[in-house]
Amino acid sequence: GDIADTIASSARDQCTTARVLPCAPATCRSHGVAMPVGMCCTEARDAESAAPSPSPLPLLLPHPDDDQREGGAAEVITSLFGGVDSAKALFRSSVSEKQVQRSFGFSRTAELTYGEFDLHFFFALLRVTEPRPHESFVDIGSGCGRLVLAAAIAYEWELAAGIEVLADLHALAEDAHARLAAASEDIGVALAPCVHVCGEVSDALPPLLERCPSTSVAFIYATCWPSAGPYLTELSLSLAASLKTGSRVVTVDKQLVSDDRAFGWDFQLLGRVEMANYNTYRSTGYVYELIKPSKPVNSDIASCGHTGADGVVS
Numbered sequence: 001g002d003i004a005d006t007i008a009s010s011a012r013d014q015c016t017t018a019r020v021l022p023c024a025p026a027t028c029r030s031h032g033v034a035m036p037v038g039m040c041c042t043e044a045r046d047a048e049s050a051a052p053s054p055s056p057l058p059l060l061l062p063h064p065d066d067d068q069r070e071g072g073a074a075e076v077i078t079s080l081f082g083g084v085d086s087a088k089a090l091f092r093s094s095v096s097e098k099q100v101q102r103s104f105g106f107s108r109t110a111e112l113t114y115g116e117f118d119l120h121f122f123f124a125l126l127r128v129t130e131p132r133p134h135e136s137f138v139d140i141g142s143g144c145g146r147l148v149l150a151a152a153i154a155y156e157w158e159l160a161a162g163i164e165v166l167a168d169l170h171a172l173a174e175d176a177h178a179r180l181a182a183a184s185e186d187i188g189v190a191l192a193p194c195v196h197v198c199g200e201v202s203d204a205l206p207p208l209l210e211r212c213p214s215t216s217v218a219f220i221y222a223t224c225w226p227s228a229g230p231y232l233t234e235l236s237l238s239l240a241a242s243l244k245t246g247s248r249v250v251t252v253d254k255q256l257v258s259d260d261r262a263f264g265w266d267f268q269l270l271g272r273v274e275m276a277n278y279n280t281y282r283s284t285g286y287v288y289e290l291i292k293p294s295k296p297v298n299s300d301i302a303s304c305g306h307t308g309a310d311g312v313v314s
């Protein structure tokens with residue numbers, strides 16, 4: 001049916017996202033939904049759909065400026081998924097924990113801790129990256145596709161993509177994309193091409209980026225990602241090996257590292273943004289540009305010898 005008749009919360013929920021809770025950073029990870037034990041994707045969607053839908057999806061302006069375009073995208077996404085403190089978000093948080101335990105036991109509980117990232121914070125970080133024509137966007141740890149679809153509405157990407165390790169989240173992302181695409185003409189949304197990939201980032205990112213002829217903008221809600229202190233050593237290597245030089249990377253609360261050896265790579269810090277974050281009280285977003293030599297980065301390079309944004313050896 002019409003997505004405007006099935007969404008579970010009003011765009012007015014967006015007004016509540018400024019309220020934050022003093023939770024520990026370990027309560028934050030990605031932005032998605034997972035299934036509880038014994039519940040399939042269809043049952044979970046039906047449970048979410050049972051909530052009232054008092055408002056239709058907002059109609060976007062045909063040629064808005066940045067503020068209007070991003071604000072309109074935020075309204076559409078909030079209407080579709082609910083706000084970060086809505087009943088739907090709380091439901092997703094509850095079922096995510098059960099799904100992670102079912103799939104991985106306690107081995108990956110910390111790194112797969114659930115969280116949804118504030119849309120206004122997200123757009124503030126994307127502005128620092130200065131998206132360019134023919135570039136692609138990829139959300140690493142994309143959950144139910146919330147930020148992928150937000151980016152696809154707000155900017156004219158060659159491709160907007162998400163990578164998510166949990167199959168149930170991947171299914172929900174594809175469903176949300178299909179519902180939004182079906183309603184896009186009626187609500188005035190020009191949606192960039194989207195793709196959702198299920199798998200580990202180390203396996204999924206290289207073939208995904210082979211489909212992208214130009215540079216990319218990557219986003220990682222990294223608060224709970226495995227790291228050496230504040231430094232994302234393994235992820236930095238994966239990104240440097242896969243992304244084209246000139247690509248930009250946004251991380252939240254943790255930092256990328258550079259390899260200062262011969263034929264290494266450099267993640268140059270373009271800027272940082274600190275804002276309120278519902279999951280962590282406040283967070284810092286880091287925006288980098290990848291610079292690397294013409295010789296391909298060796299994906300087998302050990303993690304030693306890397307330096308962080310502040311020049312600290314990790």
